[in-house]
Amino acid sequence: MHINKRDLLKGAAASLGAALLPRKVFASGSGPLPTRTLGRTGLEVSVLGYGAMQCSDASAIRHGLDRGISYIDTADCYMGGRNERIVGQAISGIRDRLVIATKVHISGEARMRSSVDRSLASLGVDQVDIMQLHGMSSRNQIVRRDIQQIMKSMKDEGKFRFAAVTTHSNQVQVLKAVVEDGFYDTVLVAVNFRSPPALFEAIEEAASAGVGIIAMKTQNGGYRDTSWPELTPHQAALRFILDKPGVHVAVPGMLSRGMVDENLQAVSGKGGLTDLLRLEAYRGELAGRACSFCSRCLDQCRYGTGGLDAARIAMYADGYRDERLAAERGVQVAAAVRTCADCPGCTVECSQGIDIKAAAKRASIFLA
Ligand code: SF4
Ligand code: SF4
Structure with a gap:
């Protein structure tokens, strides 16, 4: 289908608003990676974090960490436990300058403890910074006092510094519950340029209440399009999400040095008209194929x-x-x-x- 450029631009401006106008968050040129404070945790984190979930190359992770990425997200269950061991190799010798987040599923206390201990051993650390309950989808899960007690006792023992949650579904409800309940300090949210306004509002409200917001699924998949080589859809999508109020750090999945460089380049440049056009075209490519996690x-x-x-x-x-x-x-x-x-x-x-x-x-x- 032929796309009229004027219509495309009009639609892009209407749907994305002024969100991608040049902004000062991005470092210019090859300057240092910008950082933000992760809510009430007080942790200073690079705006670009490392989503290690599918990465089997420790050198690619280290490549990113050596270029200023200071936040890294993994989980005990990724790659059957191998992912944390790969992350452990990548962070060797530089653990002190990183914020490490991993995950544990809600279960009985013995299983949760065993999962957390396995994470520490695989990562080769005495303590992680953020321990996230994996995949919360309801208020009831957030307010469970028995689970909070288990998390508190492990936190008091020094296994991690902050208790947190992740969510893919019913995200608005989960964010609101986290704010109201007050026990968990950060939320890892699936959010991108196709997410509904209600989710962005909930993110902003949660961040205003002091909750740290980490964004995942920010680029909505690995769909390839080489027709705009000067700005990839992933770069435009990453800049879009980092420009949203309340988002502190994005953790796109990165498998290779090339993907790391692509994302580093995105956050060191400025958003603008090209981003608007690119995202609108990308939205069309994804229609009918990629879930936006709207619930x-x-x-x-x-x-x-x-x-x-x-x-x-x-x-x-x-x-x-x-x-x-x-x-x-x-x-x-x-x-x-x-x-x-x-x-x-x-x-x-x-x-x-x-x-x-x-x-x-x-x-x-x-x-x-
Ligand atoms: S399957 Fe469709 S309706 Fe359901 S969360 Fe994904 S995008 Fe939304
Ligand atoms: S196919 Fe549709 S109606 Fe049937 S269970 Fe799945 S979402 Fe529900």
């Missing part, structure tokens, strides 16, 4: 599962082109994916036009 399907689904999990697994396979990740995550959300795959007919209207039944069938491949 709209969770309310609409007659079985209460929604299509988010199925869409996410299909996105990992088709967008990120990472079948290993799709398989790893697919197992964790197998019940939800199966519900969609077995469902007689989807009545959900996905905000991004995703065919949820088709996504579920694709995701089912990775459940074995």
